[in-house]
Amino acid sequence: MYQTITKIARTFFSNAQIYKYGFNWSPMYRRTTAKVTEVSNDLLYVKIKIPLSYKNKNFVGTIFGGSLFSATDPLYMIQLINILGKDYVVWDKAATIKYKKPARSTVYCEFIFKNDEIKNIKSVVAEHGEFNLIKNTNITDKNGVVISELSKTIYVANKSFYKEKLKLRRNK
Template structure:
């Protein structure tokens, strides 16, 4: 992961769009902000990512959100922190059809909260919520991701 952390947001976006799990699932990373505070991801309907009833496969809905909170926090908080995905949950609200979108917005206040909570070397577990919406802005699914953070120990 050290190599990926040195990539610019633009280069990482391009790499993720060519990454086979995203490419073949119809997942398209539209934007990652240069300051790592925002990302926008689309899941486009394709014959190979439809489920039995013609809506988006649930695994693809989850996959479109999977790495983004970790990537944003990891790059925004800095190299002196360890950041890992720890847990996740998804609630399906309605069938997703067509193109669906997930947006990730990382506030400076959240980053300051995380820095303060980890300043003494303590671990922090923090939940982040993401809404997946269709073209009508209707809620398709809610995804919760829990991140583990800890300040790196001095060597």
């Protein structure tokens, strides 16, 4: 459903606008209380904010850790799907979050890819068919104090390699 809506939206909006408003209007993302606040035109940079509110406040009055995790969970994968395009398969494979300090106010997180990193991903996938990318980022308060450290493992494969891999798996 989301891919169909995205295809239609591309006739009227830029990829950055679709990414930003698609997340912010999506029911599952809205429940996290986070908002995508910035998206670069090339989608290499995304910034979110997670405000402390009655919807995500835990028993001790700070942002519930699950809200921090779910607000950050889909961003790298969807970002990379849009950057790499239809010839690649991209899946979240693993994620960890280390809570460093309680989130007592609005917090922020940036998701950044560099052009060299994208070239490297394409190069490794071209050579090996697939690649496990590890991305790390921090959730910080307005002063840059680290609240949580996030690590994501993202699986990237050439679409034809992935289809062949699935076929082999089914035949076992």
